[in-house]
Amino acid sequence: MATEWKLFADLAERAGDKHVTVDADAGDTVGDALEQLVAGRPDLEARVLEDGDLRSQINVLRNGTNVLVEEEGLETVLEEGDELALFPPVSGG
Amino acid sequence: MHVFGICDRGADRDAVERVCDRLVDRLEREGRVGVVRYDATIADGTAVHDSTTVGGDVSYELGADGDWAASGTGLGVGDALDRLAADCAYAVVVGVEELRHPTVVVGTDDADEEGVVAAVEQSDDLDPDAIAAELESREPHETLHSLVDRVKRSPTADQAGAIATFTGRVRAKDDADDARTQYLEFEKYEGVADERMAALETDLEARDGVLEVELYHRTGVVEDGEDIVFVVVLAGHREEAFRTVEDGINRLKDEVPLFKKEVTVEDEFWVHEQS
Numbered sequence: 001m002a003t004e005w006k007l008f009a010d011l012a013e014r015a016g017d018k019h020v021t022v023d024a025d026a027g028d029t030v031g032d033a034l035e036q037l038v039a040g041r042p043d044l045e046a047r048v049l050e051d052g053d054l055r056s057q058i059n060v061l062r063n064g065t066n067v068l069v070e071e072e073g074l075e076t077v078l079e080e081g082d083e084l085a086l087f088p089p090v091s092g093g
Numbered sequence: 094m095h096v097f098g099i100c101d102r103g104a105d106r107d108a109v110e111r112v113c114d115r116l117v118d119r120l121e122r123e124g125r126v127g128v129v130r131y132d133a134t135i136a137d138g139t140a141v142h143d144s145t146t147v148g149g150d151v152s153y154e155l156g157a158d159g160d161w162a163a164s165g166t167g168l169g170v171g172d173a174l175d176r177l178a179a180d181c182a183y184a185v186v187v188g189v190e191e192l193r194h195p196t197v198v199v200g201t202d203d204a205d206e207e208g209v210v211a212a213v214e215q216s217d218d219l220d221p222d223a224i225a226a227e228l229e230s231r232e233p234h235e236t237l238h239s240l241v242d243r244v245k246r247s248p249t250a251d252q253a254g255a256i257a258t259f260t261g262r263v264r265a266k267d268d269a270d271d272a273r274t275q276y277l278e279f280e281k282y283e284g285v286a287d288e289r290m291a292a293l294e295t296d297l298e299a300r301d302g303v304l305e306v307e308l309y310h311r312t313g314v315v316e317d318g319e320d321i322v323f324v325v326v327l328a329g330h331r332e333e334a335f336r337t338v339e340d341g342i343n344r345l346k347d348e349v350p351l352f353k354k355e356v357t358v359e360d361e362f363w364v365h366e367q368s
């Protein structure tokens with residue numbers, strides 16, 4: 001089973017797509033999935049990573065839950081069929 | 094209120110009317126249904142019905158049982174929908190091309206057109222249950238008025254002495270010299286945004302003295318001067334109503350995954366990249 005990333009706002013524009021499927025699977029980490037997402041997408045990589053770490057403004061959700069706040073960050077282990085989301089600061093209203 | 098359109102694609106007028114009747118019959122099982130008919134041939138002095146607008150710009154004719162007829166001047170399709178939203182569960186718009194709502198086309202079997210939810214040659218081809226289910230899955234049309242009316246119908250309204258509201262709208266200019274904003278375009282994380290809004294409503298409703306909270310945020314293109322977001326709070330007293338409205342809009346802006354692109358006469362940018 002592969003894992004799907006959903007991308008929003010300028011991150012989707014930089015990735016060239018709103019949905020990207022990566023090979024990372026149950027047992028791999030969110031960080032593995034992120035590495036596969038940015039591989040070959042230098043514009044997206046520069047936007048979300050700084051010296052290999054996630055930029056402070058970038059949000060990563062796993063099944064709607066913020067992994068940086070409520071889980072183990074990029075070390076969070078994936079489960080079967082997880083949906084990952086990557087987005088900049090929210091700007092509703 | 095859920096809105097959809099019916100457009101003619103080469104059928105005769107009766108076929109369009111039968112499609113409308115059949116869908117209205119089905120939707121009336123769920124709630125009150127409004128119908129808006131647009132006819133570009135109606136202009137000054139050529140109304141299809143005898144105008145009752147005599148000696149005033151708007152006329153109502155009322156009967157003893159609440160039945161009524163109206164005529165008037167100066168109403169657009171959007172205005173008509175906003176009025177229906179106060180007490181209708183559905184609205185059907187007949188005869189408007191490029192409606193921003195899902196549309197049923199009559200007189201063709203080509204459903205590939207953008208925004209088309211069903212294409213039928215005649216009313217017998219309709220699947221009203223499927224169309225009703227499809228509408229239910231779409232974003233409803235809400236106005237400040239429709240949300241205020243909803244909280245007033247709450248079973249807890251007996252204990253409410255206050256309704257406070259916030260309306261966020263598209264600001265054309267930050268100051269007089271600014272390049273004019275033409276529209277904003279909102280992208281939403283489907284599913285997660287709705288969950289967060291619902292959780293935020295529940296959280297605010299748990300406060301002492303707060304009875305009902307309604308949050309609504311439009312997505313897609315919202316033009317200069319149009320409303321974007323509403324917060325409506327029904328509360329026992331004004332203090333908690335005001336506080337909850339303020340916290341509600343602040344938390345919605347901080348917590349709900351919505352993304353705003355601004356298009357001005359000069360430029361186009363994602364708003365978070367500007368700050």
